[in-house]
Amino acid sequence: MSSEKSMTFGDAIDLSHHLSTLSRNRVPSPLKELQKYWGRPGIISLAGGLPSPEYFPFDAVKADGLFSSTFPATTAPQAKSTFSWLWDIFSASKVATTPITIPKFPEHSNDINLATYLQYSTAEGQPHLLKIVNELTTKVYKPAYANFQTMLHAGNTDGWLKAVNTLCNDGEGVLTDEWTYPSAIASMKPYGVNPVPVAMDGQGMSSIALREVLSSWDEKARRMPRPHVMYIVPVGQNPTGATMLSARKKEIYDICVEYDIIIVEDDPYYFMQEGPYVAPSRRTPCGTGRELGDEEYINSLAPSFLRFDYQGRVVRLDTFSKTIAPGCRLGWYTCNPLFAERLLRQAETSTQAPCGFGQSIVASLLIDWQYSGYLRWLKGLGSQYRLRRDFFIDCLASKFHLEFGSSVCNRFTGSLTYVAYSKLSRHGEKFVKKPLFSFMPPSSGMFVWLRFDFEGHPKVEELGPETLEKKLWIAMAEGGLLIGAGSIFAANPTDKTDGTVGHFRISFSNTEFDALKKAVDIMAQVLDKFYQDL
Amino acid sequence: MSSEKSMTFGDAIDLSHHLSTLSRNRVPSPLKELQKYWGRPGIISLAGGLPSPEYFPFDAVKADGLFSSTFPATTAPQAKSTFSWLWDIFSASKVATTPITIPKFPEHSNDINLATYLQYSTAEGQPHLLKIVNELTTKVYKPAYANFQTMLHAGNTDGWLKAVNTLCNDGEGVLTDEWTYPSAIASMKPYGVNPVPVAMDGQGMSSIALREVLSSWDEKARRMPRPHVMYIVPVGQNPTGATMLSARKKEIYDICVEYDIIIVEDDPYYFMQEGPYVAPSRRTPCGTGRELGDEEYINSLAPSFLRFDYQGRVVRLDTFSKTIAPGCRLGWYTCNPLFAERLLRQAETSTQAPCGFGQSIVASLLIDWQYSGYLRWLKGLGSQYRLRRDFFIDCLASKFHLEFGSSVCNRFTGSLTYVAYSKLSRHGEKFVKKPLFSFMPPSSGMFVWLRFDFEGHPKVEELGPETLEKKLWIAMAEGGLLIGAGSIFAANPTDKTDGTVGHFRISFSNTEFDALKKAVDIMAQVLDKFYQDL
Structure with missing residues (x-):
């Protein structure tokens, strides 16, 4: 040492004041007295309620x-x-x-x-x-x-x-x-x-x-x-x-x-x-x-x-x-x-x-x-998950138009973030320039957290971001892609801080690579339709 | 059906009034909405935080x-x-x-x-x-x-x-x-x-x-x-x-x-x-x-x-x-x-x-x-534990003098109980006739519960049954036998109902047969000494 x-x-x-009442109420182990004798050579124990290991049905x-x-x-x-x-x-x-x-x-x-x-x-x-x-x-x-x-x-x-x-x-x-x-x-x-x-x-x-x-x-x-x-x-x-x-x-x-x-x-x-x-x-x-x-x-x-x-x-x-x-x-x-x-x-x-x-x-x-x-x-x-992370974000980059976000317009202060724009052109130049979502490529773990600012959505005032998040989640699911709706991760769901924003958690950890690619294709299609339909 | x-x-x-406040406070599973889509053929899930099973290190x-x-x-x-x-x-x-x-x-x-x-x-x-x-x-x-x-x-x-x-x-x-x-x-x-x-x-x-x-x-x-x-x-x-x-x-x-x-x-x-x-x-x-x-x-x-x-x-x-x-x-x-x-x-x-x-x-x-x-x-x-139970009680029967107890003098109303007397004769006829303990041979499980009435013990008034139980437990442990002291099994240790009684739990489930036999030998020796020494 x-x-x-x-x-x-x-x-x-002294950290004892941090113990809960529940924890303080727990009694000490009654086995302490037993332990004094437990290991003694030759001692016979008929004290424990233990079945004989001879009867464990595995050799x-x-x-x-x-x-x-x-x-x-x-x-x-x-x-x-x-x-x-x-x-x-x-x-x-x-x-x-x-x-x-x-x-x-x-x-x-x-x-x-x-x-x-x-x-x-x-x-x-x-x-x-x-x-x-x-x-x-x-x-x-x-x-x-x-x-x-x-x-x-x-x-x-x-x-x-x-x-x-x-x-x-x-x-x-x-x-x-x-x-x-x-x-x-x-x-x-x-x-x-x-x-x-x-x-x-x-x-x-x-x-x-x-x-x-x-x-x-x-x-x-x-x-x-x-x-x-x-x-x-x-x-x-x-x-x-x-x-x-x-x-x-x-x-x-x-x-x-x-x-x-x-x-x-x-x-x-x-x-x-x-x-x-x-x-x-x-x-x-x-x-x-x-x-x-x-x-x-x-x-x-x-x-x-x-x-x-x-x-x-x-x-x-x-x-x-x-x-x-x-x-x-x-x-x-x-x-x-x-x-x-x-x-x-x-x-x-x-x-x-x-x-x-x-x-x-x-x-x-x-x-x-x-x-x-x-x-x-x-x-x-770590290398395996790096491959998965890279592959998934590469898919996003190929299916959406990604630009570096400024630190002003996002929550991820001091971190590299991307803003994703639609690559589809049929909405006309004006709409295409509207950002669809932003995200920070994670340096660890299995999740990408997408931030949707519904500010530009035609029905954001009428429906609010929570309903839009839910509608988008259902649209994705109906389109064949399950992701995590951001709202279920809010520590305090009633504690709203941002008026037009919704989130989704995407896990790149457990899907074949071709399915990951297909998932991003679905995302692009559903987002396209989502902004059309509502 | x-x-x-x-x-x-x-x-x-309606048994809902039995639910605790804690239980009522539990929120429903947030996965319900997900489950609607979970099993759909062809659906891609990036929703769960699941690692890829390819990375489980077992084939x-x-x-x-x-x-x-x-x-x-x-x-x-x-x-x-x-x-x-x-x-x-x-x-x-x-x-x-x-x-x-x-x-x-x-x-x-x-x-x-x-x-x-x-x-x-x-x-x-x-x-x-x-x-x-x-x-x-x-x-x-x-x-x-x-x-x-x-x-x-x-x-x-x-x-x-x-x-x-x-x-x-x-x-x-x-x-x-x-x-x-x-x-x-x-x-x-x-x-x-x-x-x-x-x-x-x-x-x-x-x-x-x-x-x-x-x-x-x-x-x-x-x-x-x-x-x-x-x-x-x-x-x-x-x-x-x-x-x-x-x-x-x-x-x-x-x-x-x-x-x-x-x-x-x-x-x-x-x-x-x-x-x-x-x-x-x-x-x-x-x-x-x-x-x-x-x-x-x-x-x-x-x-x-x-x-x-x-x-x-x-x-x-x-x-x-x-x-x-x-x-x-x-x-x-x-x-x-x-x-x-x-x-x-x-x-x-x-x-x-x-x-x-x-x-x-x-x-x-x-x-x-x-x-x-x-x-x-x-x-x-079941047969195995029957053999063990029979063997252990046979050992008690061979080392102690067992008699059927009357239902009056014990707590096991309506059940067959044995009263054990010492087989050692050197204490003189009078002491030998004092019962050492009583027990009901169990029809199930792995435990024999010995009831000691310390009424006849010279120091019962002075020490009380709890101290005698503990002293006997220590004497057994020092003699090479660990058993369960009855007091630790009392639902409410302060709730004394019987003034001179102590108990021990003996488990016959997990010891070689020759050790079970030796354990009973130790019991007999220790009990003999216990009534001498105190």
Whole structure:
């Protein structure tokens, strides 16, 4: 342990006043007394309500894991068509795999085995997987204090709800981005915990807007105390795709220190940092052909809030949903020991441990790959999503007339935005010059957030932007394209700030490339008709 | 659908007043509008935040499943040593298995595949598994109304917490057995929901005591409204091992109709119905040598509360923890459509779907086995636990002097109980005649509940039974045996009803037979010393 890391600020700063009444009411584990004897050699336990593993109806679980190097670590050079090699892999009848076997009983005492992983177990997770996520957290996120803790949870949505119950009381507010993950809001609202939206720009939450909200807080007018918890998706934000860089994170963290706020960092898209979008005409093979070294790769990523967290006020939610598979329902907390203990008590009385099949299979694959192999997999994944992001925006560029937007006419201050105009000419020159929508090509994640200013629409006064957004959504759906209507991502739907604007979230993550192309064709056709018909 | 089953009482009876404020506050799913278009042929979806399954790093998941006939369906006849064949199976280097393969992409559209099971999915569970649990519920539990619904959850502890949040408000009480599963209490208490213990006898909750509690309810004195929810473990009850038979269940159900109470039936030990214990001297091979037919087997089991549930007021919690493995974290609700919809909304904003690895592996095994094969597995499992139960109690009978207890001197009214006396003679005749403990051999489950009356202990007045229980627990642990101290199972630890009594829960489910025997030896030695030393 280095001298810097031996500082245990996570303990030294008293954060106990952030615990909710619900959380304080949780009783300590009744098993403590038992644990004193549990591991003793030769002791016979008839204490637990455990079925015999002899009766688990599996002799072994196996998996064919992909190689960590399955996907190129970098975007392929231009020489070859940008994504043609992708088809090579999946048109082959069989990808190369590495065999994973989890036996019922271990050959060596520390081996992953079904008798242990399919048994009742500690809610924080099995040691093999805990060790792996702890190593990842330490090496990749580099928390600014030493005694942080990691423990498994059943996916970030569950992780977030447990954080709400640990930190928030009925009648309190949580600071959120003005556009955010709907399930996060839907999770907390029934408990009487309401979102307090903060305005965003091209990097997500604005530090200026955050300070404004906090410094001008009027408890009486707002009918709630000043929030002491923040929920934030800082990379490839859902739904806007915004990514917050180092300087902004430091600003936000410092404000949270000043106003004593706990930051819950929900970061599922962290390893989908694709880098800036470059138009095809200016895209060169330089700089994309060499695989980054591990430390170089880590340094190329926007840092986690943990990197600035010298006080232990960040609860980070990591998940394997985007890097392995969503069906794992497997992720982990990184937070201070005080919160970790309360979260563990909560898991014990609800989800208990994440599924043992998932834990054992994921842990086995990661052990097979090793730390550096997992980073290799993540590099490949990032490149894959970069290809998808580039391809989708290239399609937009080919189907619409794109121009750089000025920073005045859009919300994405300081970021490169495009304004899309129709390429169809039959509306006459005047209409064609009207912008259809604007967007910021995301540097991370899987979403493109389209901003429609219906100002020029003939019926905007009559119908309003919300109805137009809905009509356009239905028109797209009837045309054969499903996208996300912006309104469902509003942290507070009644909190309208812009009179003629609607939004759509488009996900480029899970469709064949030809379907992505077809989707943009549909968009162009439907938009054309939409402005004709209404 | 038969004419009897077409009655949809679960809808016709209005149970909406049972929903908690929290549950009412949950918003409907925002995906409803999407679902209208979701399945349309040819439609392109860029709406979901789904990663591409091409990037799930598994080409296949496989398992070696045991045959459903791995264990004999009945207790082996006496001709062979009662459990010697058990060693035969596990001393063999390899058990016979059936290969299970879950490919990444389906060969036929309805096949179980990783691309679907490892993706985000509906929180109620994947169709294959839903169909299986629905068939089981219909054929085994035979609910008394037609439109019951089944949906998956992440194990009964999580299922119970979700039921609490759906049904109970802060400040309310829940009727429970006086001794019960500690996690169930620990789950609800932080939400301000407190247990209201009801006295038990040999069949678990007493209907007489239940009526007494309800009819004499004094809201002011109790400082809470009369409970409208019951939590009950009716088979192989944890910790007492009690099993409630048909007539008692009908009585309890009718009282719940009269007082408008929702019954949450947590029934993990349902298929561990081992039948009555018969002393070795009177044990005969007759009646245990023939495998029961499926319907005969089902009829031999104590019915679920669902069988009487003509009003849809039962929320049944089933789990695969004891029949497959606890690490599955997989079970299911059976309840009326109103509650099912609210529970689904709750799952969507917390755990989402249970783990896809677990769902796919368990579903594949059950599809391989088929319905009748699963019943065959359950018959074998029941026989296995019968062997264990018999073996453990045989050990008690050989190490202690057992006599039938009179129904007057114990709490297990109407049930066969044993009183255990020391076989050691050096204390002199007088002391030997003092009973050490009494117990009712359980007909189900994995627990034996020992009742110690410390009345005859020299220091009972000085120390009290709670301290003696703890001292005895420590003495056992120091002697090399861990068992469950009764006090941790008290629904309300401050609610003392008996001045000189302590309890211990012993689990015979997960220890080698020679260790079970050794455990009883330790018990005898420690008890001997315990009465000497103090």
